[in-house]
Structure formats: structure tokens, C-alpha cells
Amino acid sequence: MKAKPALPSLSLSTLFGAWLGLLGLTALGLVLARWSAGASGLPLAVAAVVWFKGWLVARHFIESNLAHPFIAWVLRIFIVCVPAALLITTWFGPQLARWTSL
Amino acid sequence: MTTAAIQAFPVDDGQPDRQPAGGRIPGNHGIWVGITCEFVEFLVLFTVYFVARAHNAEAFEAGPGRLSTLAGTAITLLMVTSSFFIACSVTTMRAGQQRQSLYWLIGGLVFALGYPLVKYLEFQWNLGHGIHGDSGIFFTVYYYLTLTHLVHGFWGILGLLWVLANHVNGSYTAESHPGLEALASYWHATDIIWLALFPLFYLLA
Numbered sequence: 552m553k554a555k556p557a558l559p560s561l562s563l564s565t566l567f568g569a570w571l572g573l574l575g576l577t578a579l580g581l582v583l584a585r586w587s588a589g590a591s592g593l594p595l596a597v598a599a600v601v602w603f604k605g606w607l608v609a610r611h612f613i614e615s616n617l618a619h620p621f622i623a624w625v626l627r628i629f630i631v632c633v634p635a636a637l638l639i640t641t642w643f644g645p646q647l648a649r650w651t652s653l
Numbered sequence: 654m655t656t657a658a659i660q661a662f663p664v665d666d667g668q669p670d671r672q673p674a675g676g677r678i679p680g681n682h683g684i685w686v687g688i689t690c691e692f693v694e695f696l697v698l699f700t701v702y703f704v705a706r707a708h709n710a711e712a713f714e715a716g717p718g719r720l721s722t723l724a725g726t727a728i729t730l731l732m733v734t735s736s737f738f739i740a741c742s743v744t745t746m747r748a749g750q751q752r753q754s755l756y757w758l759i760g761g762l763v764f765a766l767g768y769p770l771v772k773y774l775e776f777q778w779n780l781g782h783g784i785h786g787d788s789g790i791f792f793t794v795y796y797y798l799t800l801t802h803l804v805h806g807f808w809g810i811l812g813l814l815w816v817l818a819n820h821v822n823g824s825y826t827a828e829s830h831p832g833l834e835a836l837a838s839y840w841h842a843t844d845i846i847w848l849a850l851f852p853l854f855y856l857l858a
Contacts, residue, residue, distance in 0.1 A: 559747060560744065562744070563741055566740050569737070570733060570734070573848075574730070577733070577851075580851075581726065584717075584722075584852070584855075584858065588858045589714075589858070593857070597852045597857060600852070601852055604845075604848045605845045608736060608844055608848070609841075609845065613679055614679060617676060617677050618676050618677050619675055619677065619678055620675065621685075622676070625689050629692045629696070632696060636699060636703045640707050644710055645707075647703070647707040648708045651704045651708070
């Protein structure tokens with residue numbers, strides 16, 4: 552049996568929850584930056600926070616789960632790019648610098 | 654919710670699915686061409702950031718400590734809150750609550766206007782602390798990306814004013830409000846970009 556796709560929400564509570572989540576993740580980012588400055592795991596934690604915040608906006612404000620596949624993929628790709636690039640630069644910074652030297 | 658809204662908009666009412674095949678286009682096709690171009694533009698700019706960071710790791714570790722974390726945090730709160738208000742405006746419009754939708758939109762505009770205001774104060778603060786575009790590679794990239802984002806913020810605010818005028822004129826209904834949803838999509842996309850910029854320039858010391 553074909554599953555019935557979800558439909559746009561008429562509830563503000565989901566949006567409110569996403570907004571609270573964004574505020575909480577912003578606070579978490581500040582705490583991490585304050586207490587883990589220079590720690591080797593900070594970029595990984597920040598990358599996770601950046602991805603999750605982008606996902607919250609895309610999923611709950613833009614409703615990417617209901618959107619045309621092209622739109623959903625554009626959002627997915629953009630949201631993952633910065634966290635991925637941050638990790639690549641953290642772990643392979645010297646190699647990236649070598650590859651991008653003229 | 655009005656009867657008209659229930660009949661015209663495909664909400665989850667237990668009836669057979671009336672969602673367009675292939676998924677929804679939030680707003681209209683044109684705005685998604687624009688948003689895709691905006692994302693591509695910022696992917697290029699983020700590439701500049703990461704290549705510069707790879708070549709100048711020390712400058713990028715020291716740079717965030719000299720910027721105003723308060724300003725960056727304030728802009729983040731303004732962006733996510735305006736995005737939330739505008740999303741609420743779309744949702745209440747869907748439900749046929751035009752007046753509430755208008756109030757949410759006005760709230761979204763007020764918070765959105767805080768962004769250029771805080772950015773202006775931040776730049777004044779920067780200048781007062783000797784932080785210019787030529788103060789080092791980190792600050793060159795910082796001004797390059799954040800000023801470009803501010804320009805996109807201005808487009809969004811102009812769009813907000815246009816949509817607000819249409820809303821006041823009663824151009825949007827529960828059945829048809831693509832302009833409102835297009836503006837909301839653009840503002841959310843601009844919000845996503847800021848949420849990536851914020852830690853790169855203000856937190857990652």
C-alpha cells in the first residue's frame with residue numbers, strides 16, 4: 552500500500568519547538584567556544600551544531616520534507632557543505648593548502 | 654480555520670492526498686532559482702574562506718577573539734527569530750488567519766531590521782578597535798563574506814516590505830499566497846547561510 556505523504560502543518564507548536572532548538576544550539580555553540588577554545592574536538596562539535604541548525608530551519612521552516620526533490624537536495628547539499636569543509640580543513644589543512652597553492 | 658482554507662489548501666484532513674506529484678514548490682519556481690544561485694554564490698565564498706583558513710591557520714584561530722561575539726550572537730538571534738515569525742506568518746495564513754499572519758509578518762520585519770542595525774554598530778565597534786578590511790587575511794575574508802550576506806539581507810528586507818504591502822492590501826488568501834511563501838523561503842535560506850557564517854567568524858578560535 553502506498554504511504555500517504557505528509558502535508559503542510561497548520562500548527563505553530565512545531566515552529567516554536569524548532570525556534571527553541573535554534574536558540575539552544577546557539578547557546579551550546581557559545582558555551583563550546585568559551586570552554587573548549589583550542590580543543591581538538593571543537594571543530595567537530597561546531598560542525599555538528601552548524602549542520603543541525605541548518606537542518607532545523609530547512610526541515611521545519613522551509614518544510615523540505617514536503618518539497619520537490621530538487622529543492623530538498625539543494626538544501627541537503629548546502630547544509631552539509633560547510634560542516635564537511637570545516638572538518639576537512641581541520642584534519643587535512645596542510646594538504647588542502649598544498650593542493651590550493653599556485 | 655475557514656472552510657475555504659480547508660477546501661483549497663491540502664492540509665492533513667484525513668482525506669485522500671491532494672499534494673502535487675513530485676513534492677511542493679514552497680513559493681514559486683523563480684525564488685528557488687534565486688535561492689539556488691544564492692547558495693552557489695556562498696559556496697564559492699565559503700571555498701575562499703576554507704582555502705584561506707588552510708593557508709593561514711594561525712590568523713583564523715586568532716581572528717574570532719578580536720571580533721564582537723555579542724554582535725554575532727545578536728545577529729544570530731535576530732535572524733532565527735525573524736525566520737520563526739515569518740514561518741508563523743505563512744502557517745497562520747494557511748489556516749485562514751489573515752490578521753494573525755499580518756502581525757507575525759510585521760514582527761518578522763521588525764526583527765529583520767535589527768540585523769543591519771546591529772551590523773552597523775558592529776562595524777563601528779570594529780573601526781574603533783582598529784579592525785579594517787586590510788587588518789589581515791581573516792578580517793579581509795570576514796568583511797568579504799559578511800558584507801555580501803548583509804547585501805542579501807537587504808534584498809530580503811526589501812522583499813519583506815513588498816510582501817507586507819501586498820498583505821495589507823489583502824492580496825494573499827489562505828488559498829493563494831505564493832509571494833508570502835517565496836519571501837519566507839528566501840529569508841530562511843539567508844538565515845541558513847548566516848548560521849554557517851556565525852561560528853566560522855565568531856566562535857572557532
